[in-house]
Amino acid sequence: MVAWRWSQTSAKVDRKGVHTDNMTQPFPLKPPFKIPFKSPISExxxxxxxxxxxxxxxxxxxxxxxxxxxxxxxxxxxxxxxxxxxxxxxxxxxxxxxxxxxxxxxxxxxxxxxxxxxxxxxxxxxxxxxxxxxxxxxxxxxxxxxxxxxxxxxxxxxxxxxxxxxxxxxxxxxxxxxxxxxxxxxxxxxxxxxxxxxxxxxxxxxxxxxxxxxxxxxxxxxxxxxxxxxxxxxxxxxxxxxxxxxxxxxxxxxxxxxxxxxxxxxxxxxxxxxxxxxxxxxxxxxxxxxxxxxxxxxxxxxxxxxxxxxxxxxxxxxxxxxxxxxxxxxxxxxxxxxxxxxxxxxxxxxxxxxxxxxxxxxxxxxxxxxxxxxxxxxxxxxxxxxxxxxxxxxxxxxxxxxxxxxxxxxxxxxxxxxxxxxxxxxxxxxxxxxxxxxxxxxxxxxxxxxxxxxxxxxxxxxxxxxxxxxRYSQIDVVAQITSAASYPSHLTRTPQNRQWLQVQGEKVGIVQLQGFVFFATANQFLDQVRDRLLDPQQPSLQFLILDLQQVQGIDSSAALNFQKIRQMAVNKQIELVFTGLNKSVEDKLVAQGVFQDSKTSPPRIFEDLGQGLAWCENQLLQEKGKQASMTSLNGSQPKVISA
Incomplete structure (x- = not known):
């Protein structure tokens, strides 16, 4: 199995265009208090x-x-x-x-x-x-x-x-x-x-x-x-x-x-x-x-x-x-x-x-x-x-x-x-x-x-x-479901491309998750993603971005549901994109087989939502023969994830 990870080799730029490399804290963190040790003999x-x-x-x-x-x-x-x-x-x-x-x-x-x-x-x-x-x-x-x-x-x-x-x-x-x-x-x-x-x-x-x-x-x-x-x-x-x-x-x-x-x-x-x-x-x-x-x-x-x-x-x-x-x-x-x-x-x-x-x-x-x-x-x-x-x-x-x-x-x-x-x-x-x-x-x-x-x-x-x-199951782990039409990347594009993407962006679905996804909340986000994919009144998707930037961790039940989403995406010929994965979440998804080879290309993995959005927009533009602006992706090289 393979999965592509896009890694920025130059200075990292977040979705709002803020450079984050070499950012250090001005002062070292100190504990709020120090417990003094005084020997009983000294007293x-x-x-x-x-x-x-x-x-x-x-x-x-x-x-x-x-x-x-x-x-x-x-x-x-x-x-x-x-x-x-x-x-x-x-x-x-x-x-x-x-x-x-x-x-x-x-x-x-x-x-x-x-x-x-x-x-x-x-x-x-x-x-x-x-x-x-x-x-x-x-x-x-x-x-x-x-x-x-x-x-x-x-x-x-x-x-x-x-x-x-x-x-x-x-x-x-x-x-x-x-x-x-x-x-x-x-x-x-x-x-x-x-x-x-x-x-x-x-x-x-x-x-x-x-x-x-x-x-x-x-x-x-x-x-x-x-x-x-x-x-x-x-x-x-x-x-x-x-x-x-x-x-x-x-x-x-x-x-x-x-x-x-x-x-x-x-x-x-x-x-x-x-x-x-x-x-x-x-x-x-x-x-x-x-x-x-x-x-x-x-x-x-x-x-x-x-x-x-x-x-x-x-x-x-x-x-x-x-x-x-x-x-x-x-x-x-x-x-x-x-x-x-x-x-x-x-x-x-x-x-x-x-x-x-x-x-x-x-x-x-x-x-x-x-x-x-x-x-x-x-x-x-x-x-x-x-x-x-x-x-x-x-x-x-x-x-x-x-x-x-x-x-x-x-x-x-x-x-x-x-x-x-x-x-x-x-x-x-x-x-x-x-x-x-x-x-x-x-x-x-x-x-x-x-x-x-x-x-x-x-x-x-x-x-x-x-x-x-x-109690935790009552907290919605799905922070937002939207599309690239209303949530575009911050890449610099021509007015014509931006206008065209405003219409075609509905083909890029975005699901942003939050918190800890475990057995009590796993079916919650699975149902919402399934409803979006199967809703006949919604535009058909070509890309589905799962943003896990705000997810602290997942359990095996949640990993299984990500595998189910992967299978639904394969059946509907939807390109699956993961963004913001931490090491713990990534390891569980790899162990579950989410990134194994299938009839379609394996899921893409990007460091943040901004890079994932930019890649999906560029794919849409390239399919239409338009010039894709790669302003913030220059120097990116794909990596292979093996499970």
Missing amino acids: VPDFLQSEQLLPSFTAGTVTGIIGVIRAISYAALIFSGPLSAHLGLGIGMAIFSTAVIAIVASLTSSFGGTIATPLAAPTAVLAVMAAELAAALPASTPPMDVFLTVLAAIAIGSLVTGVLLFCLGRLRLGSWLQVVPYPVVGGFMAGTGWLLIRGAIQVATDSDLTWQTLDVVFQTSVVWHWLPGLGLGIFLYLVTRRYKHYLVMPGILLGSTVVFYLVLGVLDLPVEAARSQGWLLGPFPAGGLWHPLQGEDFTHIHWQAIAGQAGNLITLALVTLLSLLLTKNGIELIVEQNLDLNRELESVGLSNLASGLGSGMAGNQALPSTLLAHKIGASHRLTGIINGITCLAVLMVGAQFLAYLPKPVIGGLLFYLALTLLVQWIYQSWSTLERVDYFTVVAIGVLTNAVGFLEGILAGFAMALVAFAI
Whole structure:
């Protein structure tokens, strides 16, 4: 097969006669911003500055206390139901994770004021995995073996997440990750919100909220256990929306605990009686809270059961990655500073690796705590270090005070976290998202709870791609269909030739395409070209120019339709001309066989529409024996394209 390419060897002239060769930009392009790199070690002397010490100590202590409270609630979410006997060790694991992640992230993040902790969404995945592991192990499995297996799975999840994120950052792949469709993120958050609702009820009642347990959960005696937590969660949500002070949440949680014990006093209910009725956490076994995996522990771990959780482990890593992308964007808006995504990936990856090596859970940047530190004026690395030290101090105190934490308060915090997600993504998004995107959010939220996180996210990506294809197919890729009579070349011609071409130009059809031509839009332009070729009321064509100057790319479906157009042109003895092909489009057309030999001459290829028009006009003039003006084609030589 052959196809002729006309290449201008002298200075290039565009259709408007503007010389384009040797045109260079007067100044080199520069990025809009440069992210300064400041070594954490270089900031150590700054820690001693008084203007940093006080705000960093205040913000670090407050966010550390909040981190401990959330760690307790996350542990209660994971170690609930049959795992509740190991809640004390679970709390120690969560607090340790909070401390390590906060310290490592503060030292390695591109933003010094970053506060990182375990987050709700990855914790929800861990809760699902822990419950499935506990259910999969034989009933005869010793309780401690069950705990060690769950703890090992949590640690492996942190290590897998850490390796993935660190490698993505080290390989500088951050720019490729910011393509997650917004509805997918929203659906993932909505699904997390509903899982937190279920977790809050399970913490308060030891009963999961499912279709099978609805009659149990809504029994009067059971309702009284989770209803106070729901009320506290709603109160927390309303007050924190109205008042943004950093002491509001800790104050409400402390006040709620005081009110709880006042009610016990009024009812003359002893603490032990309240514990036996399920109103308090515990009892906890004596000893330390933190129990990292050690040598002999590995012999009690059921590795085969953990291998069966490969899907949840992958989901955990993906969910943490999604959380990182979402949180990073939120932090940038708050602090008005661009964060280096690749460095954040490395930072969070290292934090998770450190947590996993200590048998801890996965974590990420915490937007609310980072915002709090920023408002206090403590956007320094010292803040995250003090945050971690605060958590470690609580860890060293032990489980004595944890046994006095009311379940309604822990459940209320979980309800609050759930409400923030559900209100944003189910209620508020109704007025901000298109209906297709909104129902995608809802569908993902339902699927993550009915089937699983990984399945819900994958289904969300599929729905987002379908929605994108439908939307893009509504964009007309045919920018214009005209002829050389109304769109002549800019060659200098005699008045007689110009007048003659004004009449004969109808024999030269021009179809200008734009955008990306793929399966959803390929038939659109094929139908329009077919209608033009088969319309008996239109003049017959001798030449058909397909101008792809504004086409960024095509897929195989579009390439097939170009082949169909070629066949129609051959059948009607129409000369086919391509203009403005980029290398990618040309390669796909060659692979499809558009330029193969046929009964007529192969398609001509020109660099731009102006040259293609000039060639078609000259062919018309030569056929009539007229003098063809070759003003801008002097020096052109044909090339052969081989496929």
